[in-house]
Amino acid sequence: MAFAMSLSSEKKSRSTIFFPDVVKTDIMNFIKENGELKTLKKGELISKDILLNNFIYLKSGLLFYIKRTNNYTKPKFVNVIIPNRLTDYHLLLEDNCTCCKSIKVARDSEIILIDKSLIKSLIKKDIELFTHFMFDANYFTERQTALAIFLLTSSPEDKLIKFLFDILVALKTAFSSKWLTINLKLTREEIADILHISVIKLDLMLGSLKKKGMLAKEKGGFNINTTLFNELSPCPLGREDAQGCKSNNMSKFKVKNMIEIKSY
Template identity: 85%
Template sequence: MARVMSLSPEMKGKSTIFFPDIVKPDIMSFIKENGELITLSKGELIPKSILLNNFIYLNTGLIFYIKRTNNYTKPKFVNVIIPHRLTDYHLLLENNCTCCKSIKVARDSQITIVEKSLIKNLIKEDIELFTRFMFDANYFTERQTALAIFLLTSSPEDKLIKFLFDILVAFKTEFISMWLTIDIKLTREEIADILHISIIKLDLMLGSLKKQGMLKKEKGLFSINTALFSELSPCPLGREDAQGCKSNNMLKFKMKNMIEINNV
């Protein structure tokens, strides 16, 4: 089986599932040219009216995209959104319900909101850019599906290891030394929510990793021994042929093919 540590930095990025992909430069330019800048304080909830009618791009800070479940023992899924990402693509073409979704400002943040209608109009004004939005929407959905399956079928230990790896990759950490520092402070409660586990279980796992010499904490930041990732597969679902989590299914959605389909 392929091992994630042997991948190039680009392929490491494709193997992550806990974080949305960074927004492409052309889409980022469109957002900045057409969006409205909003500053938010820690603890705020983004109004449902904004969530329903706009795309939300994070410039700086940290936000949590929260989806409610029907399991009272595990009432929510939490996606952590770091800068230069969009929160969701599910509202791209339709006015879908947002009753089970909310966005909480985890740290003081600055966001850019873009009216969904402007993106929909791209199908007439710039079909290539609209197609890239659609391509990224498919990729986002596929990644979210992989994350949900992984969280529901993996052990708490595997979830923690995968999350630690993904956060290092998302912050563009170079894997060139034995100890790597996670350059973001998250509370125990936040990590437990992201991993869909209890705080007690998280504390037990963190304590075990410290005893094994795989994790230490300095100045409030975690440092991870790269040996922890030696057995980690590029695919969270353990596919033998995995070369990162960007599924071969996405190869069907070539830009040229999608443009031709939309012009029929």
């Protein structure tokens, strides 16, 4: 069985589930050329109208993408959105409600809004770029599904290890030394929300890792001993055939295999 630490940098990136993938260059250029730049303050909530009608690209700062659940003991899932990512591909083609989703500005941020209608118009104007949107939307959805299953079926300890690994990968950390620094500053409460656990449980796990010599707390962050990741699977669901969390379904999802989109 392969292990996550043995993957190349590109495959490490594909194996992350806690963070959306970096936006591809052609999509990013389209967003920057056609979008509207907005500056937001920490603590703001992005309005439902904006969420319903726009894609939201994070240029700088930090966002929390929050999805409500029906479990009163664990009422929400929280995704961390770091720069150069889209918050979601929600409602790419359909105009439905967003009642279970919200976006909170976790730190002062700059976002770019791109109207969904502009993306839909690419069906006629630039089918290749539209296809890239569709491909990335499917990939985003698959990773979100994997994350939900992982959070609901994994132990708190496994969730913490996977999250720490994903942070290091998302921040483009070179796995070249025994100790690695996490520079993303998150509060204990924020990490607990992301992992779908209690703050008390998080504190107990962090204390245990510190005693084992796997973690050293620094001001505003952590230093992690890479030994912690030695047995981490490339896939959070333990698929032995995983290639950086691109499942067989996504491997078959090629542009040439897409159903032809006809304009009427």
